[in-house]
Amino acid sequence: MSQMKSVQTAGTNQVDVVDVDRPVPGPKDALVRIRACGVCGTDVAFLHMGGMPARAHLGGDLVPIPLGHEPAGEVVEVGADVTGLKAGDRVVVNPQAAPTGIIGCGGRYGGMSEYLLIENAEVGTSVAVFPDTVPFDVASLNEPMAVARHAVNRSQAKPTDKVVVLGAGPIGLGAAIWLKLRGVEHVVVVDIIPSRLEKALAVGADAVLDSAEEDVTARLTELHGEAANALGQPRPGTDIYIDAAGAAAVFNTVVDNAKWHAKLVMVAVHKKGSDIDLGGMLRSELTLVPSQGYPTEIFEVTPDLVEHQSRFAQLISHRVPFTEVERAYALALTPGAAEKVVVTFDDVAE
CATH class of the missing domain: 3.40.50.720 (NAD(P)-binding Rossmann-like Domain)
Incomplete structure (x- = not known):
């Protein structure tokens, strides 16, 4: 099975870039190659904790969690039962739609990975397609x-x-x-x-x-x-x-x-x-x-993000390549050092 790199918590204020199996989409799934993923204050909170308490562990032991819930990328494979999506589509993701847990927030998968499995892929529910006129880093602001x-x-x-x-x-x-x-x-x-x-x-x-x-x-x-x-x-x-x-x-x-x-x-x-x-x-x-999360807004914002992309692009203060992802989290962990950090995957080999 092919492998990929993925970022997870590694103790207090630390991340690990680990090799994991690249997900294989089932009939209802899609596989997305990540092109950009934002770093959020929630990521910083997980890093401060050093992980997430495991429900199955007595004594509240912490387990590493995959990070990244602000991804944008390109569909590379779709299952036989998926409609409305095809290889090459550029998509943003609803992290909360994943049946195995919120992407990058304690679920099985994290968006700060080379590839992300979209379970039960459905346009308008788990993903939204955006045009190639919008850079991936700006699209990652969708969430x-x-x-x-x-x-x-x-x-x-x-x-x-x-x-x-x-x-x-x-x-x-x-x-x-x-x-x-x-x-x-x-x-x-x-x-x-x-x-x-x-x-x-x-x-x-x-x-x-x-x-x-x-x-x-x-x-x-x-x-x-x-x-x-x-x-x-x-x-x-x-x-x-x-x-x-x-x-x-x-x-x-x-x-x-x-x-x-x-x-x-x-x-x-x-x-x-x-x-x-x-x-x-x-x-x-x-x-x-x-005000908690985005009950209806996750893809309500996408057309406006496309239309007003130059205004939203100004929110990004740092674009950090995935090969330097530890620096991206270090910036986010340092108060006042950055406004919005987005990790880009252009330097990652196919």
Whole structure:
């Protein structure tokens, strides 16, 4: 049986590039040669843990897991029962559709591999085809941009709403793009890293705010006007906040600034519990809207990603060849070292 290289966890903050058997597609499956795969914050979380607890192991032993849930590639083989797909099609993948577990998140297969088996391959469910006018690295943004799109969909933002995105990582910047494409007239992006704020303006944000250097309340009041909470206390006129940062200080900044009937969409994963000012939420009747994954958005975003690819391409800060994949994860593990890292497979032999 032919072999291929695949990346998996190898203890705390370490990866291994291992040789594994190349999957063989069954009648309902497709085999995809990976051409690009993004590195996600979820990958970093798995690396911090050193793997994933094995349910079958007493004592919570950790087992290595294949990494990579943001792949894009080219179909090289399809099973006899597969329809709508053929060799040569360029595809993005729904990691959550795999029956043997989420691709790159504890399932049998990971997208940071030379080849990926698409089980029960079905266009519109497990894969979507994209044209050859879109580079594979940009196509690999499909999955994280679906996460960002779901947050914006959950916000139900209207064109007249004043929106603040907190956190200018890939999800926050993606949310800013989707908000502008949705027709929202004024979008502010907040972060503490100047280069990320510059990127926010480049992808279409109307204003940015450096919360390490500026008074958040004063700046938002300047941008969005003055309103009040339920007790009549002055607050910025921001209608919707999207938390793409995942820090307790960010969450509480929203509570401190929320006007009456403001909305907070939480898409970031908060790694630690935090003390929340419930009284502050009460005083503004702040609506908290959690946003998890992409129930319907995974391929809803694909046509727009194709149409606006030049804007989304700006989110990629580092393109690292697969032969240097350890460096890609090292960048992702270093706070502030990279915005979006995409591993490319152009250097891998056929």
